[in-house]
Amino acid sequence: MERTDDLGALVFRLGRRLLAMEQPILARHDLSMWAYAVLTALSDSPMRTQAALAASIGADKTRLIPVLDELQRRGLIDREPDPADRRVRLLGVTAEGRRVHGSIQAEIRAGEDEILAAVPAEDREAFLRTVAALAPR
Amino acid sequence: MERTDDLGALVFRLGRRLLAMEQPILARHDLSMWAYAVLTALSDSPMRTQAALAASIGADKTRLIPVLDELQRRGLIDREPDPADRRVRLLGVTAEGRRVHGSIQAEIRAGEDEILAAVPAEDREAFLRTVAALAPR
């Protein structure tokens, strides 16, 4: 298949399109993209350190701190010192956090489905399979 | 197909992976990603205004100026006032600019092929077709 545009440029533009779709949804729930990423990661499984969480979502540990402060303040995550080693913070999502995450994710999935509706079902399957295979982590 | 990760997150991560692959290539040629994007756009077709160029690559017109200054200084682009309307700058790529762009693009394509080699040929075709269809512009 002869390619006219670089794959990087295409992926970059698609990423921007998806972000533009997500932005109003996140804004409505008053959450940043990173806050949503944290909720996604912690909904998947709790973590024992902030550094591990940062690594798992590809963020710097220092720029996660205000995000965690805010999520904790709003009661969306649990964050408490490990009694066994009080340097580390045990992290998890609260029931309310899981609820908020679920409702945002449902809206985002609907937006994605709308975008994906433009391509034939077979291509869509192969596309999703391939993106998942090529994306790190 | 049930999706575990959000499509946005997958595309974001793949974009970062592609950028990481491209970065050393661009650095070797001492060009920024935006400079390369400008060369790509102008290689495709010359443009009559900087604003049109900025819009075509999804950049702000003000942040393109230092990029154009540098590309012009290095003789990779032509940039001259239109005699018919001296407010506008006619933009085009020079022979040297086309040569540089071609050699960078070849390296980037090779890197992309290496990444794409991990997926079966049928999926690859559908994937490329779909990314191109979903990416704006």
Next chain:
DNA sequence: TATTGTTATACTCTATAACTATA
């Protein structure tokens, strides 16, 4: 008065390094 390009400025995002508290 409107438009193109430019400059100056401010703002956001991000990373680096220094600091604290625990071990």
Next chain:
DNA sequence: TATAGTTATAGAGTATAACAATA
């Protein structure tokens, strides 16, 4: 002395608004 987390700071990237030149 090493590690987890935090704070302070600086740097890059980006956008906003004011400005100059031309129409």
